[in-house]
Amino acid sequence: MPNLLIHSMSEFSDIIVEGLALAHVQRICEIGAEFGGMSQTLADFASEAGGELISIDPSPKQEFLDWVRGAEHVRHIAKPSLSAFEDLTDVDAWIIDGDHNWFTVYHELKNVDALCQRDGKPMLAFMHDVAWPAGRRDMYYAPEQIPAEYLLPHNYEGGTTPGESDLLPHRGFRGMGQFAMALHEGGPKNGVKTAVEDFIAERNADGRELAYAEVPAVFGLGVLFDLDAPWSNALADLVIPYHENRLIASLEANRLANYLTVLDFQDRNAA
Known part of the structure; x- marks a missing residue:
């Protein structure tokens, strides 16, 4: 199924x-491509804006690799994100959807901030997985x-459900060997949203000062931007109606x- x-x-x-568009972005850096669904949208935008998409992913799916070979205005960097920042300059906006854990996201944001300051760019980052399940629980694609x-x-087999701190054995949302999750939810230095808040x-x-808005759907979208950016009021007007919308x-x-x-039905049938 x-x-x-x-x-x-x-x-x-x-x-x-x-x-x-409101921020007049030309050069975009995407962290985490996977199948390339979002990559293609970003590449189209960058092309129309006369810019470039830089996509960082050490091991994207074959669908992305097949597409990127013929994609103009796209540069693929096949490295883990924290090893790729040295290759980047003059990025206007960041799309962060890579490894969903405190260490990686916190240090991605630190690197983004340093590059923005170096290049004289306001910070603008769109971040996925700021809500359940990874908002307050580390997930590891490469724990090593x-x-x-x-x-x-952490382990690879336990699953999680909303409201449960501990992983459930072979139940709930889980990586099925593809990724691991922290055994417990919450606490310091645990999860994507915790990393964002600490940063x-x-x-x-x-x-x-930074502004932050969160769209509480599809695992959560966080929008992080400098309050003194010339386009910050317009961007705030766009995202405020979605922010923590009940x-x-x-x-x-x-x-x-x-x-x-x-998932529960599937697990019972499998048993």
Whole structure:
């Protein structure tokens, strides 16, 4: 049976593309390509803007590799994100959807901030997976690349459901050997949203204020941008209606409940 959960960042294409246009973006850096669904939308935008898409993914799916070979205005960097920043200059906007854990996301944002300051660019980042399941729980595609002091106890087989801190044995949403998840939800330095919050607190303490909005659907979209950017008011007007919208959050909770019920049926049949 095909995966019934739609969890691609491309579901947010309309918001992201309009935001890129408001910020007059030309050069885009995408972290995490996977199948390339969002990549193609970003490449089309960059081409029309006279710019470029840089896509960072050490091991994307074959569908992306087949597409990118013939894609103009696209440069693929086949490295882990934290090894790829040295290859980047003059990026106007960042699409972050790579490894969903505190260490990776926090240090991605630190690197993004440093490059923005070096190149005189306001910060603009669209980040996936800021809500359940990875908002407060680390997920690891390559746990061997996480320094030991940041790697939380984890496994590949346990699953999670909303409201449950501990992983459930062979139940719920899980990686099925493709990725691992932290054994427990919550606590310091655990999860994507925690990384975003820690980065924002650090930046704001330095007197450089960031704005943040969150769309509570499809695992969560976070929009992070400099308040003093010339386009910040226009971008805020775009995203504020979606920010922590209670109706959208309710629809997402219903969607997840239905999906997890299907997973439960599948698990019972398999048993």
